[in-house]
Amino acid sequence: MSANLFEAIENGITCKDAPFMEAAGMAVAGGTEKSGGEKYSYGDMLALSGKYANALISLGIKPGDRIAVQVNKSPETLFLYLACLRAGAVYLPLNTGYTMDEVAYFLADAEPVLAICRPQVKDEFERLAARFGVKKVQTMSGAGSLAEIAEKSEARFKTAPRKADDLAAILYTSGTTGRSKGAMLTHENLTSNARVLRDYWQFTSDDILLHGLPIYHTHGLFVATNTVLLSGSSLLFMAKFDAAALCGLLPRATVMMGVPTHYHRLLALQEFKADVVRNMRLFISGSAPLSSEIHKEFSARTGHAILERYGMTETNMNTSNPYDGPRRAGTVGLALPGVELRIADAKTGHLLPQGQIGVIEVRGPNIFKGYWRMPEKTAAEFRPDGFFITGDLGYIDDQGYIHISGRDKDLIITGGLNVYPAEIEAAIDALPQVSESAVIGVPHADYGEGVTAIVALHPGGVIDEGAAREVLAKKLAAFKVPKRIITVDALPRNAMGKIQKKALREQYKNLFDNA
Numbered sequence: 001m002s003a004n005l006f007e008a009i010e011n012g013i014t015c016k017d018a019p020f021m022e023a024a025g026m027a028v029a030g031g032t033e034k035s036g037g038e039k040y041s042y043g044d045m046l047a048l049s050g051k052y053a054n055a056l057i058s059l060g061i062k063p064g065d066r067i068a069v070q071v072n073k074s075p076e077t078l079f080l081y082l083a084c085l086r087a088g089a090v091y092l093p094l095n096t097g098y099t100m101d102e103v104a105y106f107l108a109d110a111e112p113v114l115a116i117c118r119p120q121v122k123d124e125f126e127r128l129a130a131r132f133g134v135k136k137v138q139t140m141s142g143a144g145s146l147a148e149i150a151e152k153s154e155a156r157f158k159t160a161p162r163k164a165d166d167l168a169a170i171l172y173t174s175g176t177t178g179r180s181k182g183a184m185l186t187h188e189n190l191t192s193n194a195r196v197l198r199d200y201w202q203f204t205s206d207d208i209l210l211h212g213l214p215i216y217h218t219h220g221l222f223v224a225t226n227t228v229l230l231s232g233s234s235l236l237f238m239a240k241f242d243a244a245a246l247c248g249l250l251p252r253a254t255v256m257m258g259v260p261t262h263y264h265r266l267l268a269l270q271e272f273k274a275d276v277v278r279n280m281r282l283f284i285s286g287s288a289p290l291s292s293e294i295h296k297e298f299s300a301r302t303g304h305a306i307l308e309r310y311g312m313t314e315t316n317m318n319t320s321n322p323y324d325g326p327r328r329a330g331t332v333g334l335a336l337p338g339v340e341l342r343i344a345d346a347k348t349g350h351l352l353p354q355g356q357i358g359v360i361e362v363r364g365p366n367i368f369k370g371y372w373r374m375p376e377k378t379a380a381e382f383r384p385d386g387f388f389i390t391g392d393l394g395y396i397d398d399q400g401y402i403h404i405s406g407r408d409k410d411l412i413i414t415g416g417l418n419v420y421p422a423e424i425e426a427a428i429d430a431l432p433q434v435s436e437s438a439v440i441g442v443p444h445a446d447y448g449e450g451v452t453a454i455v456a457l458h459p460g461g462v463i464d465e466g467a468a469r470e471v472l473a474k475k476l477a478a479f480k481v482p483k484r485i486i487t488v489d490a491l492p493r494n495a496m497g498k499i500q501k502k503a504l505r506e507q508y509k510n511l512f513d514n515a
């Protein structure tokens with residue numbers, strides 16, 4: 001039996017007239033700014049993804065071929081993703097922020113058959129294609145583009161059968177350490193996770209998901225879109241995140257998925273009040289830690305407890321706070337149905353007792369097949385019994401809730417003692433003048449690493465370093481108290497709201513040179 005994710009979507013459609021998507025203030029594929037408001041039903045989604053799939057076939061695409069895509073977010077981009085599924089091709093989305101040097105690495109590594117790009121970089125894409133053996137380059141929009149071929153193509157398309165472990169997509173990890181790796185995701189990985197999320201978060205065809213996330217990343221592409229498609233609900237699709245615009249759309253939505261930065265920015269708006277969320281049933285956060293402060297402030301302002309979940313490109317979603325149970329601030333909830341999760345000693349792999357911090361390991365149908373053309377790297381990150389070593393540190397509390405203590409590589413060892421950044425960040429974020437913080441280890445002649453806090457303050461806030469350290473010393477053991485607290489205007493974050501700790505470590509590497 002075929003396991004193509006798109007067949008699961010097709011089989012679930014009960015009404016072709018049901019709404020699938022409304023483009024809210026979208027820049028459309030042609031590059032011409034439209035006022036937005038274009039509406040697509042499930043029938044339109046079938047027809048348009050069929051047209052794009054036929055266009056791909058006319059370009060010679062066969063099942064298993066990789067298609068690299070670096071284009072702006074638009075409804076057409078989503079139809080292209082679905083067309084790749086239907087044609088049995090492997091979708092390989094690239095962040096539009098990548099430079100040509102970075103694109104060169106991805107094209108050389110992935111060797112796609114076809115690359116789809118924005119018209120303004122076509123010449124550069126063609127030069128790279130010739131160098132790396134990419135057979136064809138096609139612009140998404142404009143004269144002779146894929147959109148133009150699709151428009152002339154037949155809407156009917158028979159979705160290609162795929163096996164459960166055939167690849168649906170390759171997503172490159174954000175690569176904050178070393179080379180970016182291509183995570184190979186199968187049809188089963190995506191289908192099983194979307195089904196679990198749909199049921200766990202109780203999505204129904206009445207839901208309208210406000211979508212302000214990028215669609216080159218697992219969060220906006222799979223978590224948001226696949227969950228909607230498998231529940232027959234619909235998308236209110238924004239070209240990009242803009243807090244004020246999103247706030248204006250909230251009264252029309254029932255669910256929002258965002259990164260913590262989105263919630264932080266919403267809270268900074270005066271017009272963001274309980275009335276705006278009158279039709280909302282659920283706010284979900286992920287991709288980076290949501291501070292307890294944001295959780296509390298959000299709940300005080302709106303009456304909604306943000307539901308925090310945890311996942312990664314390689315694993316899809318692993319845990320979630322409950323829909324119907326307590327959503328605990330500062331935790332990522334419980335392992336999702338079908339996902340096995342355990343805590344082990346990062347070095348020995350021995351399992352740790354409940355309450356102890358170790359590396360989080362996961363197993364289940366959601367876990368990726370491996371890193372593209374990196375068999376050694378893949379083997380090194382799986383235990384012999386099939387558990388994937390996430391590289392995230394955490395522990396399970398006495399209620400079974402999972403807490404994340406930071407990335408393994410961000411662990412600070414000072415004077416031989418382990419300091420987990422998340423614990424220190426939570427204590428600093430609780431200081432009234434602090435808006436957000438990042439705790440890093442910086443080389444220190446005496447301690448090996450000196451605990452260092454980089455903080456951004458609320459508007460008008462001031463912080464006295466000595467006084468703040470004294471307050472922290474009442475809550476934290478002396479070795480955990482930051483040796484320095486440095487104030488900055490804003491913390492460096494990527495588009496998914498992840499703080500760029502590597503950049504901070506580099507920036508402050510000489511901080512303790514004279515210590």
Ligand code: AMP
Nearest residue numbers: 286287288289309310311312313392404
């Ligand atoms: P990515 O592959 O870009 O989705 O990044 C995955 C990483 O983001 C995980 O390994 C975690 O380090 C982090 N992450 C995702 N969700 C959360 C969360 N709710 N809390 C803390 N960290 C998270």
